[in-house]
Amino acid sequence: MSHSQDVQSKNKNEELWRTFENIGAACRMTLDIEGCARAYYEAAANDTYLRSQREHYSSYLFARHYLPGIAPEVMAEQHRVYGKLYPHGSFGEQGGAPHIPLRVGFLAPHFCESSAARFYEALLALPRTSFETFAYSLSDEADGFTTQVKATVAHYRVLPPTDLAQAEAAIIADDLDVLVDLGGHTDGGMTLMLLANHPAKRIIEAVGWFDTTGLLAVDELLTDTVMMPAGHEHLLTERPLRLPHAWCFTPSAEMRAARTFRPRTHAPVRLAAFQNFLKLNDNVLRAWKTILDRVPQAELHLRDTMRSPERVAALRGRCDALGFSRGRVRIDMGSNDYLAGFAGMDLVLDTQPYPGGAMTATALYLGVPVLTMRGDSHSRCVGASILTAAGLPELIAGSEEAYIKKAVNLASCSDKLTTLKEKVWNCLPKSALCDRKRYIGFWRKALQTPASLTEGGGPR
Secondary structure (H helix, E strand, C coil): CCHHHHHHHHHHHHHHHHHHHHHHHHHHHCCCHHHHHHHHHHHHHHCCCHHHHHHHHHHHHHHHCCCCCCCHHHHHHHHHHHHCCCCCCCCCCCCCCCCCCEEEEEEECCCCCCCCHHHHHHHHCCCCCCEEEEEEECCCCCCHHHHHHHHHCCEEEECCCCCHHHHHHHHHHCCCCEEEECCCCHHHHCCHHHCCCCCCCCEEECCCCCCCCCCCCCCEEEECCCCCCCCCHHHCCCEEEECCCCCCCCCCHHHHHHCCCCCCCCCCEEEEEECCHHHCCHHHHHHHHHHHHHCCCEEEEEECCCCCHHHHHHHHHHHHHCCCCHHHEEEECCCCCHHHHHHHCCEEECCCCCCCCHHHHHHHHCCCCEEEECCCCCHHHHHHHHHHHCCCHHHEECCHHHHHHHHHHHHCCHHHHHHHHHHHHHHHHHCHHHCHHHHHHHHHHHHHCCHHHCCCCCCC
8 A cells, every 4th residue: 555545544544433433422412322332432443543542442431331231241341452452561560669658649630529529539638647649630620629639639740631651751750659540431541541551559440430440550449349249350350459338428518508408208209310311221211110100199300410402302302202291200401500409309219220429429418318229240339339338228229120119119108208318317427428537547558558468459
């Protein structure tokens, strides 16, 4: 092939993968998650640039988590494919004895307020007497939470997202004992690209991503026995780093201000799902319709995380096609006042296979029970893990049938629902989910224990 033909071929491939990239973005806006996953896969397959190929494949992996019916082993293998997009690291593992105090870095796409921030805020709160902490952001974007992070850590660095070699060199220069990744495959997996050459003595994936990374350079995945019970380690490319509870929820100032009402049960009973509408697959919607059919006095309130009338229209069309009564289902765009919206809700219905995280913890903190279903893999048990830490195992269903039965039982009995709401309101702030001091103690011990001695440690 001549040089001109080679250039023409590359240009054609670039045009093709950019087209698929645009199709993937369009499918998100119409809630076509299957089309979205296919488009990002094709974008990765046709890409001629390794960096953007990795980004597209990360977006593909993320989209796959919304889809039901995929075996855990299949998902695990698809994540391992991502690791094959990296050649063998040129730096190798960083050696040397650990520092005193221990040098711990946190890597994130940004350190602005987000759902993940409500869980990793506690991870950052390490005492300076025992730890020297670093925060690495791939964005210069800042808000009030950024200011808080800067005051919490000893060193705050903004890394150049367009120059991976320079960004990686900056991390290596800090000679970290532990690097904690808070991004995973979110935002196109940008943080993962800085981990491939193992720029710290030990690398832990935590909070910002909820599954295996597929990247062999990542040593451990922060988890617990609910999300990763013994015998399921083969689904990870990392060693499981199990804490008694993987999650610690720190409510924001806005959430604390919103916790001003006493929960009461309404008539009609208001069931709710304030979730990314991409999580609302047809299996989920059919289960919810069954619940409404069995509880005539109930209504369903759905609110997106995006302000998109197109997504509202798309979901309305799907609900109509499934036979929902328009008078019993309210569908709203995302809004800044979603916290106030929880005040009128009686029971939140979680989604599967992609359960809620911060939304689950937020609802519980505001006194609204959340009913979830335990899934069959790490990412599908996030809701169950949060509810276990909250001390509410009775709100975890082991199957769809049990999920529907529990929802109907609660929605049909106002006294039972009122008692449950009072329990959630009174107990949640004192539960393990919000016990910041105890959680930080577990986290400190895990960091200070050599990786080879932690639970699940040793060679992979």
